[in-house]
Amino acid sequence: MRTQVAIIGAGPSGLLLGQLLHKQGIDAVIIERQTGDYVLGRIRAGVLEQVAVELLEEAGVADRLKSEGLVHDGFDIAFDADHLHIDLKGLTNGKTVTVYGQTEVTRDLMDARQKAGLQTIYGAQDVEVLDFDTNTPKVRYKLNGQTHEISCDFIAGCDGYHGVCRASVPEKSIKEYERVYPFGWLGLLSDTPPVQEELIYGNQEQGFYLCSMRSAQRSRYYIQCSLADKVEEWSDDRFWTALKGRLPEHLANNLVTGPSLEKSIAPLRSFVAEPLRFGRMFLAGDAGHIVPPTGAKGLNLAASDIRYLSRALFEFYGEKSEAGINHYSQKALARIWKGERFSWWMSMLLHRFPDNSGFDNKIQRTEFEYLASSEHAQRVLAENYVGLSYA
Numbered sequence: 438m439r440t441q442v443a444i445i446g447a448g449p450s451g452l453l454l455g456q457l458l459h460k461q462g463i464d465a466v467i468i469e470r471q472t473g474d475y476v477l478g479r480i481r482a483g484v485l486e487q488v489a490v491e492l493l494e495e496a497g498v499a500d501r502l503k504s505e506g507l508v509h510d511g512f513d514i515a516f517d518a519d520h521l522h523i524d525l526k527g528l529t530n531g532k533t534v535t536v537y538g539q540t541e542v543t544r545d546l547m548d549a550r551q552k553a554g555l556q557t558i559y560g561a562q563d564v565e566v567l568d569f570d571t572n573t574p575k576v577r578y579k580l581n582g583q584t585h586e587i588s589c590d591f592i593a594g595c596d597g598y599h600g601v602c603r604a605s606v607p608e609k610s611i612k613e614y615e616r617v618y619p620f621g622w623l624g625l626l627s628d629t630p631p632v633q634e635e636l637i638y639g640n641q642e643q644g645f646y647l648c649s650m651r652s653a654q655r656s657r658y659y660i661q662c663s664l665a666d667k668v669e670e671w672s673d674d675r676f677w678t679a680l681k682g683r684l685p686e687h688l689a690n691n692l693v694t695g696p697s698l699e700k701s702i703a704p705l706r707s708f709v710a711e712p713l714r715f716g717r718m719f720l721a722g723d724a725g726h727i728v729p730p731t732g733a734k735g736l737n738l739a740a741s742d743i744r745y746l747s748r749a750l751f752e753f754y755g756e757k758s759e760a761g762i763n764h765y766s767q768k769a770l771a772r773i774w775k776g777e778r779f780s781w782w783m784s785m786l787l788h789r790f791p792d793n794s795g796f797d798n799k800i801q802r803t804e805f806e807y808l809a810s811s812e813h814a815q816r817v818l819a820e821n822y823v824g825l826s827y828a
């Protein structure tokens with residue numbers, strides 16, 4: 438088989454790239470190791486920057502997002518008993534974010550791909566990326582025991598943190614930067630009305646908490662937990678009691694509890710690989726970088742990579758210019774590092790760090806007080822939260 442772009446991974450990155458390329462008449466095949474149902478079963482974050490919404494519109498997959506997504510003009514930060522409202526819209530000349538689950542973004546992209554009759558190979562095993570240092574790269578995989586090969590012009594490594602693409606790059610050609618945080622997030626999804634209309638991020642003696650939502654009837658909550666915790670040790674009751682204990686009183690009284698639809702523990706990590714281009718192979722999304730979820734940037738950074746990469750490929754095929762592919766890595770990384778910085782900053786502000794000294798705790802508290810007292814500081818936060826322009 439032959440295609441122009443072989444995309445490895447059918448998560449949001451791979452699917453969005455496939456859709457944008459299709460709109461420009463560029464041929465692509467997606468190779469995914471899981472089933473479609475498995476991909477849709479993963480519950481991930483749910484806050485979209487305005488520029489990400491615009492990109493999904495460009496891809497022609499924003500109808501449901503526009504009708505069902507919740508536009509948020511602001512959110513709250515609580516620190517111990519104190520409370521701060523961040524007026525995103527007022528601080529950014531009218532910009533907002535949209536709360537819409539990543540699972541739904543993925544579903545919309547899968548539906549659009551199916552409707553357009555585009556090819557996705559699910560359940561591919563032993564995927565290998567070959568000869569990407571030449572102009573004739575190949576992807577080899579097994580399906581039902583049979584080996585297949587796809588020759589292509591480019592390979593897009595959209596295969597997430599544990600994927601094969603980054604792992605196939607010779608060690609001397611790649612540099613990795615990493616920070617692992619000493620706690621995790623325990624998340625719970627339930628069909629209960631959210632505790633308030635806007636998100637609230639909190640830092641309290643027992644640790645971080647976040648009250649988010651998927652709709653007026655579906656809530657998503659997180660609490661900071663120990664990395665040694667197992668999800669089986671957290672009954673729904675134990676979760677609700679812990680969350681209630683961390684919430685400010687007026688919200689604790691408002692909290693509606695119910696059975697969990699999903700419950701999971703995620704570690705927190707910052708990670709960046711450099712560069713993101715290796716000859717005829719590119720890395721995009723979680724394959725190239727990870728952020729802790731505190732800034733809600735994971736999916737948004739994946740979207741910005743895909744925007745830069747799609748433009749680079751349009752230029753290559755449309756204008757016969759290699760300028761875009763030559764600049765992809767540098768352009769994408771410039772925005773990624775800003776997302777990394779912001780996600781690190783939000784994480785440092787909002788968690789209880791088990792090994793913090795008294796000095797560290799005073800600085801953290803002062804960071805909150807400064808933010809609460811300075812509109813400039815709030816503007817910096819808001820500008821980053823709604824999303825930096827793609828430039």
Ligand code: APR
Nearest residue numbers: 446448449450469470564596597600601722723735736739
């Ligand atoms: N061969 C084929 N597919 C693979 C392989 C492989 N060897 N390894 C992984 N995959 C698939 C995974 O099964 C997954 O479906 O690649 C896909 C990668 O999807 P994601 O992990 O969702 O990554 P990405 O599409 O970049 O989305 C980034 O996900 O983790 C969140 O916060 C992150 O929101 C961001 C988004």
Ligand code: PHB
Nearest residue numbers: 482483649730731732733
């Ligand atoms: C979510 O709704 O899952 C969510 C929202 C904001 C975050 C992280 C996760 O920062």
